[in-house]
Amino acid sequence: MDEKTIIAPYDRLKIIRNKDRPTIRDYLPLIFTDFYELHGDRFHGDDKAILGGIGRLEGIPVTIIAEVKGRDVYENKEVNFAMPHPEGYRKALRLAHQAEKFHRPVICFIDTPGAYCGVGAEKRGQGEAIARSLYEFMTLRTPVISVVLGEGGSGGALALGVCDELAMLENAVYSVISPRGFASILWKDANREEEACNIMKITAEDAVSLGVAEQIIPEPEGGAHNDPETTAENISEFLSKSLKDKMTKSIDELLKSRYNKFRKIGEFSE
Amino acid sequence: MTMEEWFKQVTKRFYTDDDQPKEPDFKCPRCGETTPAKELREGLWVCSHCGYHSRMTARDRIELTCDHDSFTEHDAGMSTLNPIDFPDYEDKIKDLQEKTGLTEAVITGECTIHGEKCVIGVMDSHFMMASMGSVVGEKITRAFEFAEENKLPIVLFTASGGARMQEGLVSLMQMAKTSGAAARFSQSGGLYITVLTDPTTGGVTASFASLGDIIIAEPKVLVGFAGRRVIEGTIKQRLPEDFQSAEFLLENGFVDMIVERKNMRRTIAHLIRLHRSGEVR
Numbered sequence: 157m158d159e160k161t162i163i164a165p166y167d168r169l170k171i172i173r174n175k176d177r178p179t180i181r182d183y184l185p186l187i188f189t190d191f192y193e194l195h196g197d198r199f200h201g202d203d204k205a206i207l208g209g210i211g212r213l214e215g216i217p218v219t220i221i222a223e224v225k226g227r228d229v230y231e232n233k234e235v236n237f238a239m240p241h242p243e244g245y246r247k248a249l250r251l252a253h254q255a256e257k258f259h260r261p262v263i264c265f266i267d268t269p270g271a272y273c274g275v276g277a278e279k280r281g282q283g284e285a286i287a288r289s290l291y292e293f294m295t296l297r298t299p300v301i302s303v304v305l306g307e308g309g310s311g312g313a314l315a316l317g318v319c320d321e322l323a324m325l326e327n328a329v330y331s332v333i334s335p336r337g338f339a340s341i342l343w344k345d346a347n348r349e350e351e352a353c354n355i356m357k358i359t360a361e362d363a364v365s366l367g368v369a370e371q372i373i374p375e376p377e378g379g380a381h382n383d384p385e386t387t388a389e390n391i392s393e394f395l396s397k398s399l400k401d402k403m404t405k406s407i408d409e410l411l412k413s414r415y416n417k418f419r420k421i422g423e424f425s426e
Numbered sequence: 427m428t429m430e431e432w433f434k435q436v437t438k439r440f441y442t443d444d445d446q447p448k449e450p451d452f453k454c455p456r457c458g459e460t461t462p463a464k465e466l467r468e469g470l471w472v473c474s475h476c477g478y479h480s481r482m483t484a485r486d487r488i489e490l491t492c493d494h495d496s497f498t499e500h501d502a503g504m505s506t507l508n509p510i511d512f513p514d515y516e517d518k519i520k521d522l523q524e525k526t527g528l529t530e531a532v533i534t535g536e537c538t539i540h541g542e543k544c545v546i547g548v549m550d551s552h553f554m555m556a557s558m559g560s561v562v563g564e565k566i567t568r569a570f571e572f573a574e575e576n577k578l579p580i581v582l583f584t585a586s587g588g589a590r591m592q593e594g595l596v597s598l599m600q601m602a603k604t605s606g607a608a609a610r611f612s613q614s615g616g617l618y619i620t621v622l623t624d625p626t627t628g629g630v631t632a633s634f635a636s637l638g639d640i641i642i643a644e645p646k647v648l649v650g651f652a653g654r655r656v657i658e659g660t661i662k663q664r665l666p667e668d669f670q671s672a673e674f675l676l677e678n679g680f681v682d683m684i685v686e687r688k689n690m691r692r693t694i695a696h697l698i699r700l701h702r703s704g705e706v707r
Contacts, residue, residue, distance in 0.1 A: 275661060283632040283650065287601075290601060294602065314602060356510065366510075366599075368595055419603055421603060422561075423506070425505050426505075
């Protein structure tokens, strides 16, 4: 990884937008065995933008919660371009609590431009759904590990990002808003996306230096689409190492350091 | 004190004879009608035509809410740095601090309300639309921690345009930080009352503002996750007038009650008292 040239933030955006970039549907069979998908939030419906289920990681039963990008236009229509509705986050929470009950670790995969902005989403409390996720994951009494696969967009990403260890794929980005949205809000010009990318600090390295992410998972030269199998192996390697580490710790210890990780983020003078 | 007496006393605090009404008249963003500045202030910044509860400064809100001279501010000098080296951010902050007399977008502290001791936090939309960056996140978190340590209820008046763009990912993380603090406070058994004021949106709606044990909203205020124009752009149609209003949230089950400003103090004090008596063992 050291010999590679550093890829500019805007070019990483192009890599993760590559139509062949693997999604969780590609990685799932390469990383987990015995996977059973579980549907629905038990209140409103089943949001296909968030996939949930149980499976095994190297023999260990885990709960899997993932934002789902489509691989073509039809799939994307089905999964709403990976933009979850409140029922998606509520399904995620249902499965997280189920994992807690059965002492299974939770593994989250983040890959979304952001939570969906629409009439139904507002009516059903998008804000409340995300807030509740942050609240519940912070106190969830089982290990939680998250991986940003591609786009980590705003609160919709963070809802699956309150965890004991966060890793980002090498070209993945994590941001408070999409670079386009950033340019449009601050400069009233959505076309200044590249400029926004350069100042927003959205890369995996930035996330590590800001204390947001702990690990960077290497991608093959040119991006994950060039070799999904190797990328999946790298993700598996990170997950099993992290999982073993978290499972040796007491849950109180984990909760304390989970809280403290976020508690110390912020820069101010007094 | 009767309600009328209290009301007179409060309005008197805001209006004295040598107080020249220099501010322009208020044009209501809801009904479009105009109210003279003096009349608006005397009416507690509520539109006399349609009852829209307009934006107040945090100082005015504290004056209106807390018992006279009971408020002690916490972390008054806390000021943000520039975590992602955003161009000209420090200058912008300095400029706003001079213009508004605030150091940041939230004032926190402790006070009594009708004699009930509590922790209070008030966001001020005049400071960068009360967006949440490092300082808002830290002050809200400390307010929860202080309330927990001192076994006090906490009352937060929320208003915000959302996350502070200029602090990038650091501002996003304040959502997790404040929600985590709210979760711990809740687990300790403390009472958290949220008062949603105009406008509460974005990352603040999607974090601590939605997590109160009791969620109150002022009449006709705007509360939502996504911006109205963003949604209109997505669905390519105009949204109804009352979309994302306090009333819309009440109907959809996301607030407990809508309370007029003139009754807010009394309501909060009553709710705090109701949570103190009748302990079940």
